[in-house]
Amino acid sequence: MTKDENKNELEKVSFEAAIKELTDIVAKIEQGQISLESSLSQYERGMDLIRHCRGILGQAQKRIEKISEQGELKGQ
């Protein structure tokens, strides 16, 4: 995957999925069972995931959105 494709794919990853992937990466690198090359690419991926999660954390909307019986998502 190119850098751009990586970025686009990352945007769609949910917070929960990102945390899970991050946990797996940290475990893998710490166990030391992977090659030097892999550990470096995994490091990069891990840092991307952390950036993505921090980004989500930073989005504060604080709005209450109303969902009525008509099935419309309306902002208040």
Added chain:
Amino acid sequence: MTKKDKKINQSQPDLFSLGAKPPEDKRAAKTEKPAHARAAKAQTPAAKDEPRVYSVRQLNAMVKVALESHLPGFIAVVGELSNFKCHSSGHCYFSLKDDASEIACVMWNSAFRKLKFKPVDGMAVILKGKVDVFLASGKYQFYAESIEPQGTGALQLAFEQMVKKLEAAGYFDPAHKKKLPPFATRIGVITSESGAALHDIADSIFTRWPPARLFLYPVPVQGEGAAGAIAAAIDDVNRRQASLRLDVIIVGRGGGSIEDLWAFNEEVVARAIYNSKIPIISAVGHEVDTTISDLVADARAATPTKAAILAVPDGRDVAQRLDSAGRRLTTDAINRLRMGKGQLDTVLAAALFRNPLGPVLASTQALDEVQDRLASVVRRRVGETLARMGGFYEKIIQIEPHRLLGSKTLALAGLENRMITSLSGLHARCGLKLEQAAGRCDTAVKSALNRAAMELTGGANRLEALNPKSVLGRGYSIVRAKKNGQVVTRPEAVEVGDVIVTEFAGEKSIESRVQGK
């Protein structure tokens, strides 16, 4: 009524013969005069002091009047329910009793419908209503407008009954409860739009988890129809989950009395919560209030803050863990690099890398040494041999070999001459013999050859004589059938019309057709 009276009079004259008057007169008087006149007449004492005579109807009517005037219009009475039965019409009939007495009771459908709990035989209750006389039967009953359990409140009892019922049906089964998602971000809230609960919950959630998105589905949270609206909201949200994509729902309301909270105890709400595919947190009232929805839900929050804690993760904690993960990743990557570099350094430090030609030079050196040794050994050996040979020469010279050789040479020459002489004589004799042998051979071979040639010629002549084709030269011919090349020896071998080939000497032939035989 009149006719009835008349009949009774006729069948039981004794009962009514209280005075001296003849039966006929009484009868006549009764048929002729209306009721009140009769009553008046009855009231006027006869000359002889007779007690009043009432009709049943009158008696019952008087009882009713007396009751109504002497009893309060609305009474409360306590007792134990027994024989509680409801008719298909919805009206309920039962008895209320204590240790000494009982009274027949009735509750109309209109009042019974409002009851939240289920009346059961043996239950101690307080009935409120009035006593009334049923004129036709002369019986009196208690008409209950309300029933309250004695001791506990009606709603409390209803709640306890509902808990037992739903628990038996498995609605509170812990195995059915769903786990709340660890990082919920889209949260549905089903509550009153105007109550304080919504804003308390919203504030708690946004403070704890800023990325949270709240989706409010407004519903009435008390009063008629509230339970139905709440249940419908839960069902609706579940139906639309594909587009709403909620992680968790909070259903609740602020504090209040058991009546205020009652909607969250209704079975319809319990069912909607149980059937919800989306996890539900019940946040109804305060710590002291427990409702059915609290028991059925996947989690229960006694306060809005607790609802937030259950629903969403702690943003600060998550941020810290992300930082720590980042640090660990960086440290691990650096360590991994160091390790790799260390391995490389170790390799580079090996003797081989420092002095790659070393082995070659060492081998060359060894080769040189061997060469030197070889040369010196050879030199030594040659020297020794020469020295030994030198010694032999001395010895040889001492025995004067040249003189020995001289005499021996002569002897050798003599021997040589004799050898030559006899060899040449031998050679001559051999040569002669060979010639002779050759001659004889020759002769024998020649004569053998002649004989063979003659025989061969003879054979050839005989063969030639037998050759059928030589006969042909004398006028004979060979006939073959063209169709199969076979020699025709008899006419029967061919048919009229067949082509035959006649062969003459010299390989010549003619074709002809058989015309007749």
